Amino acid sequence: MPSLRAFILGPWRAVLVLGVTQILAWGILFYPPVLMMPLIAADRGWSLSFAMAGFSLALLVAGSTAPTVGGLIDRYGGHLVMAAGSLIGACAVALLAFAAHPVAYLAVWMLLGVAIAANLYDPAFATLGRIFGTGARKPITYLTLAGGFASTVSWPATQVSLTFTDWRGTYLIFACVLALVSAPLHAFALPRTRAAPAPQDSDTSQTLPAYLPPGGLVFFLVAAAFAAYAFIPSGLAAHLIAMFGRAGIDPATAVMIGALFGPSQVAARICELAFGGRAHPLNLARFSVALLLAGFAVLAIFGFTLFAAIAFAIMFGAGNGLLTIARGAVPLALFGASGYGRVLGRIAKPFQVMQAVAPVALAFVVEHRGDAAALAVTAAFGVVSLACLIAIRRPKAPS
Template sequence: MHRLRDLVFGPGRAVSVLSVTEILSWGILIYPPVLIMPHLAADHGWSLAFGMAGFSIGLVTSGMLSPTIGHLIDRHGGNIVMSAGALAGALGLVLLTVADQRPAYLACWLLIGVAMSSTLYDPAFATLTRIFGSSARRQIIFVTFAGGFASTVGWPATHFLLEHLGWRGTFVTFAAVLACVVAPLNGFALPRTVAAAPLPAVSSSTALPEAPMRPEGWPFILLVAAFALHFFILSGVTSNLLAMLQRGGMDAATVVAVGTLFGPAQVAARLVDFLTAGRTHPLWIARGAVTLTAFAFAMLAFVGASPLVAALFAVAFGAANGVMTVARGALPLVMFGPVGYGRVIGRIARPGLFVQALAPFVVASAVERFSDQAVLVSGIVGALLALGCFLAIRAPRA
């Protein structure tokens, strides 16, 4: 009863609120463009590449603002920052429906980039750490577990709205959800409490060290590089995977079925970590995730793209990304402590968001210039480089 009361009236309601707003924010800002862009580009007479360039501008803007957004959350809390970000996203989506000129269209994505930087996982992690201090890992795990359902909500909702309202009506509907649901929840329902001092973590292998490391030098550089490599692999492959499988001889229905395994695998992996109460050190979680990624790419590259192998690849790669998201929130907390966490995680996210924006175009160009096989082998190399970075990090002993 006490826990239920805390989830409704106490600080614990931050988990309930952010679980809802993360599903909606990811399902509105990240997943729909791949379905909406062909309609938008065709209506304006633009190329699909130019349409997607707007999305890339949004990601780059998000990367540039991430440290600043994190610092603002450290100082003022997620209520103000995350609700303002949702309103900026709503405005950007509405303006997209009337932006017929290319410069205006790209300018709208600047606003949406502000929303990305202030409503997705990194600001949510910063908000939870501000509220719960060094014990925030379990809350972070739960929010990422819930957020894994964003694709389950976002893609079907986008498909339904496109069929009934068109792309403009879809954007207006999503803007209304951001303005009337996400912004009020973040602004008024998130608790405003602040951990007065770093709270003691549950006794486990992931307890915080008494003297956290400073977010600088080689440990910080290696951490940033490892997560950036993971971002590049994730963005580049997921944006081109379905087409690559079709070129490998699989029919469209089978390819779509394989693609649907990615989301549930993410959720399942996060659920395992949640049920084990986060007993495994996040550095080992990150190492295991990139090792599993390398194995998945090797299986697809050297065994071949049969339906069974492709399904195993989607499950393994999805599970790896699922726990890597947890590690991205928990590892900086363990290494650098809760003080100034928002700015630190923003600094870590910035290069990753930059490469996430570039990766789809780089991978598509590599496929055209070389081959699908070469891209898969590059994925193995990238995962092994990320593993090398994580292995070189020596976190302070708890």
């Protein structure tokens, strides 16, 4: 555990700063649409599908711009890039309140996609990688502990705001938070230090870890594993509670079961922090996906009983909590800290595309084949993810 001085005056201050800004960024850019879209659609006279299409478009733009954002963080640092991302997010969120024309509405969501690419986990992980180098795994784990509370804070805060004002006023409040809190924290409180490059002289070369070039088959398998996994939380977030309801679980109980997801994420990350530091990130990723597949097996064996639903929510949350850490740690362990931000951005590109596609694709399966088929399709993506992770071979240590 780092000292208090390191958290205040040293590079570990980045974890505190990003812990706050991640809660704000996720709570403003990612989680509110589930509450706001029905209000926007009703107010503008649009269909809910069109309103949600804006968010999907934002995720596609985020994926396409993620490599550029990561490369800029490698070169200039998160204190500049994430500060600019917060200001872009503030402008876009404010514009959303006034975008009455459908074309303007979609254009604003494209701008929000740039803000998403520059504010959420991937740029935060890239910033920590630039500051801590190959030692960024533990800071990443600490950061995800804070990020795990974003939905817990965001949804109640959004709901409270909507009781005092409408969705436009709420988004204007969010714009002020990004501009007046997140942007200054990124610009002035993030450390500007950069990890020293590893020594290359012959006396130390035998103690250095081996890294793979960020390309070829191994990179493809890493990107494919995380992209296949991305389908699962994105698709289930949109449909799981409704599936519980159609299975006969009453709405209040279904919401309570869904609420187990967040605490399970945080509990799993605490366990990883306490006991999993020695495990290679690849093994952590494999265990995460295997745990989720075990949850699907519970549903397949017992059906949507109350016990099975609770068990699945806990296993789903724990697996997702661990895999979030692995998303930052696996590329660092395999490809090293050099160019880490751009590597993360390249991996994020298919990840974000899958996040955007999953809710719509799963809705199509539910409508035409039912909930059981939708769960089977989702589990199949988990199998693909695990197969890719198992196929990856760690680099050999230098002889």
